[in-house]
Amino acid sequence: MELSALLLQVLNGLDKGSAYALIALGLTLIFGTLGVVNFAHGALFMIGAFCSVTVQRLLSLSTVTLDETKTDFLGRPLEVKTPYVESWFGESVGQAMIDWSVPLAILLAIPVMLLIGFVMERGLIKHFYKRPHSDQILVTFGLAIVLQEIIKAYFGANQIPAPAPSMFIGSFDFGQLVGFDPGVLMYPYWRIVYFLFAMLVIAAVFAFLQFTTFGMVVRAGMADRETVGLLGINIDKRFTIMFGIAAAVAGLAGVMYTPINSPSYTFGMDFLVISFVVVVVGGMGSLGGAVLAGFVLGILESFASMREVIEFIPGINQVVIYLAAVLILLARPRGLLGRKGVMES
Amino acid sequence: MSSDKTPLNIPLSRRSVLKASAASAAVVTAPMIIPSSAYGYANEPKGDSVTLGFNVPQSGAYADEGADELRAYELAVEHLNGDGDGGMMNTFSSKALRGSGILGRKVEFVTGDTQTKPDAARASARSMIEKDGAVMITGGSSSGVAVAVQGLCQEAGVIFMAGLTHSNDTTGKDKKANGFRHFFNSYMSGAALAPILGEAYGKERRAYHLTADYNWGYTTEEAVRTSTEAMGWETVAAVKTPLTQTDFSSYVAPVQASGADVLVLNHYGANMVNSLTSAVQFGLRNAQANGHNFEIIVPLYSRLMAKGAGENVKGIFGSTNWHWSLQDEGSKAFVKSFGEKYGFPPSQAAHTCYVQALLYADAVERAGTHDPCGVAGALEGFEFDGLGNGPTLYRAEDHQCFKDVLVVKGKENPTSEFDLLEIVEVTPASKVTYDASIFGGELGTCNSGA
Numbered sequence: 001m002e003l004s005a006l007l008l009q010v011l012n013g014l015d016k017g018s019a020y021a022l023i024a025l026g027l028t029l030i031f032g033t034l035g036v037v038n039f040a041h042g043a044l045f046m047i048g049a050f051c052s053v054t055v056q057r058l059l060s061l062s063t064v065t066l067d068e069t070k071t072d073f074l075g076r077p078l079e080v081k082t083p084y085v086e087s088w089f090g091e092s093v094g095q096a097m098i099d100w101s102v103p104l105a106i107l108l109a110i111p112v113m114l115l116i117g118f119v120m121e122r123g124l125i126k127h128f129y130k131r132p133h134s135d136q137i138l139v140t141f142g143l144a145i146v147l148q149e150i151i152k153a154y155f156g157a158n159q160i161p162a163p164a165p166s167m168f169i170g171s172f173d174f175g176q177l178v179g180f181d182p183g184v185l186m187y188p189y190w191r192i193v194y195f196l197f198a199m200l201v202i203a204a205v206f207a208f209l210q211f212t213t214f215g216m217v218v219r220a221g222m223a224d225r226e227t228v229g230l231l232g233i234n235i236d237k238r239f240t241i242m243f244g245i246a247a248a249v250a251g252l253a254g255v256m257y258t259p260i261n262s263p264s265y266t267f268g269m270d271f272l273v274i275s276f277v278v279v280v281v282g283g284m285g286s287l288g289g290a291v292l293a294g295f296v297l298g299i300l301e302s303f304a305s306m307r308e309v310i311e312f313i314p315g316i317n318q319v320v321i322y323l324a325a326v327l328i329l330l331a332r333p334r335g336l337l338g339r340k341g342v343m344e345s
Numbered sequence: 346m347s348s349d350k351t352p353l354n355i356p357l358s359r360r361s362v363l364k365a366s367a368a369s370a371a372v373v374t375a376p377m378i379i380p381s382s383a384y385g386y387a388n389e390p391k392g393d394s395v396t397l398g399f400n401v402p403q404s405g406a407y408a409d410e411g412a413d414e415l416r417a418y419e420l421a422v423e424h425l426n427g428d429g430d431g432g433m434m435n436t437f438s439s440k441a442l443r444g445s446g447i448l449g450r451k452v453e454f455v456t457g458d459t460q461t462k463p464d465a466a467r468a469s470a471r472s473m474i475e476k477d478g479a480v481m482i483t484g485g486s487s488s489g490v491a492v493a494v495q496g497l498c499q500e501a502g503v504i505f506m507a508g509l510t511h512s513n514d515t516t517g518k519d520k521k522a523n524g525f526r527h528f529f530n531s532y533m534s535g536a537a538l539a540p541i542l543g544e545a546y547g548k549e550r551r552a553y554h555l556t557a558d559y560n561w562g563y564t565t566e567e568a569v570r571t572s573t574e575a576m577g578w579e580t581v582a583a584v585k586t587p588l589t590q591t592d593f594s595s596y597v598a599p600v601q602a603s604g605a606d607v608l609v610l611n612h613y614g615a616n617m618v619n620s621l622t623s624a625v626q627f628g629l630r631n632a633q634a635n636g637h638n639f640e641i642i643v644p645l646y647s648r649l650m651a652k653g654a655g656e657n658v659k660g661i662f663g664s665t666n667w668h669w670s671l672q673d674e675g676s677k678a679f680v681k682s683f684g685e686k687y688g689f690p691p692s693q694a695a696h697t698c699y700v701q702a703l704l705y706a707d708a709v710e711r712a713g714t715h716d717p718c719g720v721a722g723a724l725e726g727f728e729f730d731g732l733g734n735g736p737t738l739y740r741a742e743d744h745q746c747f748k749d750v751l752v753v754k755g756k757e758n759p760t761s762e763f764d765l766l767e768i769v770e771v772t773p774a775s776k777v778t779y780d781a782s783i784f785g786g787e788l789g790t791c792n793s794g795a
Contacts, residue, residue, distance in 0.1 A: 078761070157404075158409040183632065262619070307603075317595075
């Protein structure tokens with residue numbers, strides 16, 4: 001096994017891990033503040049991804065003219081579509097806007113996801129704070145199914161491509177940076193962008209909680225909700241805002257993930273279970289733990305997918321995350337960075 | 346006392362014994378002489394209509410493909426009942442269908458949702474047979490479902506006309522006397538693709554296979570390996586990927602360093618869209634290896650999936666059962682009917698389902714009965730034309746259709762959102778025909794459910 005192959009899987013693991021970490025971060029934030037186990041979090045990631053698709057479609061709205069010289073599949077004159085943005089801003093600017101539809105979707109995703117987060121929390125989830133975790137899981141899982149079906153009814157069941165801007169298509173030659181032969185250690189530009197973006201979002205969330213008064217109050221509320229409430233602070237309102245922020249983080253993770261995998265309505269469920277494992281392994285309610293566990297499990301999953309490893313232990317690629325979770329929880333029952341007293345009676 | 350004749354006191358005589366024997370014989374044999382129309386076969390149509398069961402994925406990952414299948418069935422029912430423009434009934438070489446239903450009965454249908462899960466598909470098929478009285482079950486978009494439903498129909502004694510199923514097993518080791526497949530299979534894909542690949546990419550290539558870890562994936566990998574190795578290609582590695590995998594980066598990343606210069610993606614549906622997207626992201630399309638351009642191959646193409654993969658399909662070879670751009674009279678008639686009704690061209694799944702519905706109805710007309718054994722007899726060895734794939738044979742030995750196979754390539758400059766694949770070669774049926782015994786399995790005998 002060559003060093004370059006191992007390095008490649010480390011890069012892959014960091015990339016996968018960044019998606020896991022972003023989703024798990026939101027999950028653990030909700031759990032840490034509101035004490036709710038939110039099974040609809042994967043659906044929020046999926047809705048974020050469909051913000052990309054929506055922006056792409058909005059930018060591609062077109063005027064239709066008939067080209068008599070060409071025919072469509074039924075022999076009728078061909079409909080030629082000219083996007084409005086090209087008519088309004090000129091061809092080059094219009095095409096650039098369509099090309100950059102995924103990054104532009106961030107602008108739509110932030111308000112949409114914050115709003116969805118607020119509505120979800122105020123409209124449904126707050127009624128389940130006093131109910132057992134099993135009730136919370138059932139209602140949020142049900143909500144996830146409803147959200148999926150709404151997206152399926154509107155966008156269909158097939159995957160819809162939402163490519164990265166053309167300047168990010170292709171791969172960066174990492175190998176040459178560290179002295180390998182050219183072409184040995186290539187890594188796609190967009191996946192590097194995704195990793196850097198995830199780092200930025202994670203850093204922003206941590207900075208927000210660490211360095212703002214709002215964040216300090218939230219952290220205090222996470223430690224002792226009752227006392228903070230007695231000080232005359234409306235902690236519920238702040239926690240609602242945190243729910244919105246957690247939804248926005250999941251949404252942003254989804255928006256930027258669309259060029260990596262074309263989204264479909266099942267997009268969120270694919271990540272949900274693994275993200276829960278990440279939260280548990282990281283330690284329920286621990287933000288740092290979620291990020292650390294995201295990267296650890298992402299890298300482990302990548303190594304387990306290597307041909308040499310599968311040949312040695314067949315099927316390991318399908319169970320490695322759960323196996324690692326069992327071992328870590330046996331050694332550290334509260335997870336990697338879990339605190340005492342969380343989810344313990 | 347002798348005048349006191351009670352029945353018990355009737356003296357036994359030769360005559361009375363003969364009478365009693367005749368009477369009891371009549372009682373015992375009574376059910377057998379009731380006309381066969383009452384107890385002839387399962388769900389025999391009685392009134393002035395006949396019910397067909399369309400079992401397609403209406404939810405789950407293949408729901409869009411299932412919706413297209415259902416559109417095709419509705420169109421077929423319309424044509425069978427004499428509405429619309431008749432579609433491929435006008436070009437079909439058999440003239441038994443006259444647009445007056447089937448055997449004079451109006452065609453009605455019920456639908457079931459396979460969910461692309463064998464258990465759910467069996468349950469919905471069973472419900473259509475037992476509760477709705479469906480005399481035939483058809484549809485589906487997965488080989489796992491096809492094999493499961495085919496088994497159920499065999500037990501229940503109704504005909505199964507498979508929808509989209511590409512595994513060799515459906516008419517190979519799992520074939521059944523009551524089951525029929527019009528769609529092509531993995532073997533045919535391999536046999537049709539290999540010569541084109543040899544011509545385009547040369548005879549000295551090193552292939553790396555990524556294979557979906559289930560029945561269809563195995564048979565497709567085997568078919569492509571066998572046919573490419575026979576012309577001199579070497580298989581560097583074959584890695585199984587979980588069916589639930591969504592991010593294929595860990596599987597695609599090592600390919601370039603493996604010494605391979607061709608990547609074969611034995612994936613379908615979301616697997617294919619995602620693995621192809623990963624492969625293109627990792628720069629394999631533009632890479633060089635062993636002095637060749639690196640190439641990617643997708644053995645089974647579908648237009649609906651090509652749409653999901655977007656730009657990434659450009660220039661990539663694969664095979665398909667049928668494509669709307671074919672210019673034979675049958676294909677043109679079908680595309681016209683379907684396109685005018687729904688506003689877009691039909692998929693290959695829609696085509697095979699429409700054809701299967703017509704073939705069933707035609708077989709019933711020719712046999713003069715819905716009895717599965719009669720229908721099977723009419724389909725076995727049936728040669729026909731005008732349904733979009735050129736002259737076709739429903740082979741008696743395994744109930745598999747043999748017809749031309751299309752080798753296609755992702756189109757470089759599409760003129761519309763439907764114009765994603767271009768036909769590179771129409772491989773004649775003779776080049777993809779194989780011995781019926783090579784995949785094992787037994788047809789068994791037909792079951793009429795009596």
